[in-house]
Ligand code: SF4
């Protein structure tokens with residue numbers, strides 16, 4: 001009789017072997033990838049901004065038209081195992097980046113916490129600090145560093161076990 005693995009799918013399967021539902025569920029809903037970036041032609045340098053794509057719900061931090069987003073925002077990048085390897089602007093906290101680089105999901109990820117709001121309460125999402133592109137003005141006025149940095153988490157999960165994490169910022 002086959003023994004079912006006790007480990008969650010992101011620890012046992014390659015990203016390229018995930019079902020569509022598993023792949024989609026890996027997204028933590030932080031909304032960081034939906035912030036505009038600037039790429040400087042002269043040196044290919046990247047600058048992050050706090051300006052959100054017009055389809056991002058800046059409170060819930062999810063795309064308001066996810067299924068049909070490419071009809072509205074043709075340059076929205078679809079993440080796949082292949083494109084993931086080519087993109088240099090995903091935040092280090094992104095669940096896809098973490099799993100692709102051999103890290104576990106953080107405690108605030110909904111697949112770990114069981115709560116889709118912990119990404120917000122931990123201060124990882126863009127909630128409360130993203131500006132809608134329709135009202136932002138020039139992107140150059142909104143350059144910030146935090147989307148490209150590892151987030152400093154606001155507080156531990158309520159009723160958490162004693163903290164044994166190797167990176168106490170998480
Ligand atoms: S940065 Fe990664 S985890 Fe966060 S919303 Fe984008 S794809 Fe999802």
Ligand code: SF4
Nearest residue numbers: 034053056063069076
């Ligand atoms: S279209 Fe949706 S998924 Fe794409 S960048 Fe905009 S808000 Fe994010």
